Amino acid sequence: MSFEKFHAIEALIRRGREVAAGMDVVSFDLFDTLLVRRIHDPDLVKLPVARFIAARTVEAGQPWPWQKVQKLRDDIEKQHRRETAKTFVDHEACYPRVMLEALVQIFGAEKGGALLPEVTDYELRMENSMLVPRREMVAWLRDLAAAGKRIFILSDIYLPASHLEVLVDHAGFLDQVEAVISSADTFLAKASGKGYALVRDRFALAGLKWLHVGDNPVSDGLRPAEAGITALVLHDATEKHRKAVVKRYVNYSGGRPFWRGRALQQLMQPLEGENLHRSELYVEGFNFLAPLLGGFVQHIAEQCRARGIGKVFFLSREGWTFKRFWEQSIPYLFPDGRLPEIEYLYVSRMALAGASCAHQGLTRANADIAFLPPGNRDFRDLCRIFNLDVAALAPHLQRHELAVDTCLSHLHEGYVPWDKVRFYELLEDQAFQDEIKRQVAEPGEALHRYLAGAGFFAHRRVALVDIGWLGTIQRFLYEAVQHRDDCPVCHGFLFAATRGIPYPTTAGNSVEGVIYDRDRFDMAGSTILYARDLFEEACRAPHPTLNGYKLTAEGYELQFRGTDDNTGQAELQQDRYFSPLQQGVFDGAARYGAASALLGYSLPDYKPWLNCLLAGKLAFPRCREVTRIRQRHHLDDFYGRHVPKKVHVKGSRHLWDSSLWRLSLDPLLRLRYFLRHLRERIKE
Amino acid sequence: MLNRIIPIGNFGGGGGVRCLVVLAILHLLGRPIFRLLIHYEHRLHSLYMFMKKLKNRR
Structure with a gap:
């Protein structure tokens, strides 16, 4: 009456295949034999x-x-x-x-x-x-079933067989099994050996040759051996090691907040059959971006519940990724279902800029926003952004001694401060403002119709979710609708808020940077600024940007940018390059939800680890990481094509724009950039 | 302390030396150690329980 014990799954299966050849019945223990748990306990x-x-x-x-x-x-x-x-x-x-x-x-x-x-x-x-099928063991089970053996699953657990069948079905091999037997149904367990007698009687197995495989030396080894059943016991060193690692991370995270994010990542890790060869971009998406986005959407969901927000609008185009992440992760975190409605909203700075002028006209603050990007130089750039007709506005400019090509940005050659003063006087000109309002009236009305159709005005409080950075989209959107009586209170959630221009926060309109906000001093979080374009490109929806809203007889029409020109083609190329990265993010979403629900932590708990991740990945990246995840193209119609003065170009250089040979050969390059970054943040 | 010299941000008090050492050993040497010790797990478990009892008595 003895049983064989194995310390590696390969050795057990090798022996099992030899023994099983002469068997009629093969039974398996379920937990830690056919299925392993991601968590140690x-x-x-x-x-x-x-x-x-x-x-x-x-x-x-x-x-x-x-x-x-x-x-x-x-x-x-x-x-x-x-x-x-x-x-x-x-x-x-x-x-x-x-x-x-x-x-x-x-x-x-x-x-x-x-x-x-x-x-x-x-x-x-x-x-x-939390359960993952053991690849080799399940493959062997399938082979045994195909060879005509009678397969049973026996488990000593408090879950009845009907519940175990749900787990086995989810793992994908219920159809290979004759029956699943649980001690919870009869209180006759493997531990006493009575479970084996029960199965033998119920399924008429007397006289048949029976092999049992499990992981417990008593229940799955000694007891079946006593009952005359051949038993193989797995005592797996690799699994013990894996669980020891998980156990440490989870236990340490109780006392040291630093490890909470790392414990989360450990629980998210793919195991067994999930652990396929993936591209490096996929791994970056799964390991780096997914925990960050997870923390972001979890925080938004918590805030929505706390503030009584009725609907979350994910703003295009990065919102597409956030919404998808939300859909896959949030049901695990808030199973009680007390969650706001969600919707993807087609917006863009270019589409909203014009519409925002329909009621209030062109404000000085909005005009200044147009001249923030160094590529914008004169009135033509302003008209491009706000979708205005230059020719119709030219007489108004002439009245104020300005021309369409007068330089209005201090970043460019030919800038005269008096021109800017005259430009601000132009903005005070009522005839100029009336002409602007006339030009953008139709897109403004189309926007209202679109928003009404999306249920924007049907809630008292709404959340607007965007990647960042200044909150310009929300600013334009709110300015376009704030005059309405049914305008909801807008709570903005930005992945990171750089606040390059002060945001007009009011009781009805506010923004908050979740992972980083310049208003909260967070040096490690601010390393996001190293590679803002990376986050934009990684989260971008697979559709072109929105150019505007067109008023039609039926209501409105969304006008998307074409993809035939160089910009459109470059964007498509970039999307194709980053598609494995996005896939990694989406595959990490459900894992994030389950792992975070199990740990019971939220963003403030994960933040110390996420800070470490951000600083390590963005401020001190390996050369290979930069090569891998640096975007190929980042183009935006909001940015003009003018070239600013050299002095401004030099000051805006970033580590991630450095050439690979510099990244490889200059040992102090990262430190220099980091110290410069520190200085800039402290001076802000 | 480090934050007073270089304010690099919130790292939740850091990882802790003991935790870092244990995790480094587990990650770098864990696989061969577990492969070796799994053969003596029963005896090690008895020893571990004995030490735990001693610790609790103190």
């Missing part, structure tokens, strides 16, 4: 469920802390095990009975019973998110 999966129940108690008006919910569940489970032990040898418990009793104690008989299916669904969803 299976009990940690119960914690998000406790948090979910606690959220429901808040809705019911009798708030329970989640720790109290968890303690009640544990106490009831212990009580059930004690009760079972009076009648059976094995001290087993059954999840539906335990959970029902817990819910009834918290919510009362009627509501508790009604909540059980919902709680069970979430518990199984969390289990599924």
Whole structure:
């Protein structure tokens, strides 16, 4: 009566294939044999469920802390095990009975019973998110099934067989198995050996040759051997090592906030069959961008719940990625469903700039925004951005001694400060403003119709989510609609807020930089400024930018930029290059949601690690990283084509624009740029 | 302390020397160590429990 023990899965399967040739029946243990958990301690999966129940108690008006919910569940489970032990040898418990009793104690008989299916669904969803099939073991199981062996799965656990079938089905091999048997249904477990007798009787296996494979030396080794079943036990060193690493990160994160983000990343890691060869860009998307975007959308969702925001509008084009990330990650984090509606809004600075003038005209602040990019020089650039007809406005310029090519930006040769003064006087000219309002009236009306159709005016509070950096899109959008009585309170959430120009914050319109905000001194977070274009390109939607809104008889029409010219083609090329990076981000979304729900942390907890990640990746990147994730093209119609004075070009050089040979050979290059960055941030 | 000299930002108090050493060993040498020690896990577990008991008594 002995069993064979193996310390590597390959050795066990090799031996198993030899032994199984002469067997009629093969049974497998489920957990740690066919399925492995991402987390070292299976009990940690119960914690998000406790948090979910606690959220429901808040809705019911009798708030329970989640720790109290968890303690009640544990106490009831212990009580059930004690009760079972009076009648059976094995001290087993059954999840539906335990959970029902817990819910009834918290919510009362009627509501508790009604909540059980919902709680069970979430518990199984969390289990599924944390379970990964062992590739080699499942492949062997498939071979055995194809060879006509009778396959069973036996597990000693509190989940009944019907629940285990959900997990096995999700793992993709339920169709290969004759039956799944759980000790929770009969309280006859493998640990006492009675589970094997039960299976033998129920499935008429007497006289048949039976092989059992598992990971517990007693339940899966000694007991089947006593019952005359050939047993192979896996004692896997690789798995022990993996779990030891996860355990340290999770345990350290309790006392040291620095490790919380790292623990999150460890739980997100692909395992077994998920761990395929991927391109380096995909890995960067998964490991670097996904945790950052995850923290961003989780923070927005928390703020929406706290502030009572009814709808989240993800602004094009980066919002496309944020919305997709939200859809895949947020259901894990907020299973109670108390979330705002979400919608992708087609906007752009160019499309909104003109529409923002329809009611208020062209303001001095908005005109100054147009001259922020160094490529914009004169009135023609202003007209391009605000979609104005230069010819119709030329007489107004002449009245103020200006011409369409008068230099209005101090970054360019030929700039005369008096011209700027005359330009500001022009902005005070009522006839000039009336002409502007006349020109942009139709796009302004089309925008209102579009927003009304998207439900923008149907909520008291809305969130506007964009990548950054000045909040110009939100500024233009709010200015276009602020005169309406039904204009909602706009809460802006930017991935990073650089605030190069002061944002006109009011009670009805505000912006907040989530990962970085210049208004909060955050040196490590500010390293985002090293490669802003990288984040824009990585998150960009696969459609061209919006040029404007056109008023039609039916309502409105969205006018997109063509992709036939050089800019459009370069953008397509860039999108193709970054598509593996985006895929990495999307594949990381659900993993982020599950891992963060399990850990119970949010952005402030992850921020120390994310800061470390940002500073390491952006301020002190390896040469290879720069080569890999530096964008090929970044073009924007908002930026003009004029070349500023050399002195301004020199001052705006960045580490990520450096040539590869400099990055490789200059050992102090990164430090120099970092010290310059520090100086600039402190001086701000 | 470092933040007073160079304000590089919030790193949550850092990783901690002990944690960094343990994790470095686990990442760099963990695989061969676990492969070796897995054969003596039962005896090591007994030793670990004995040490834990001693620690708790103190």
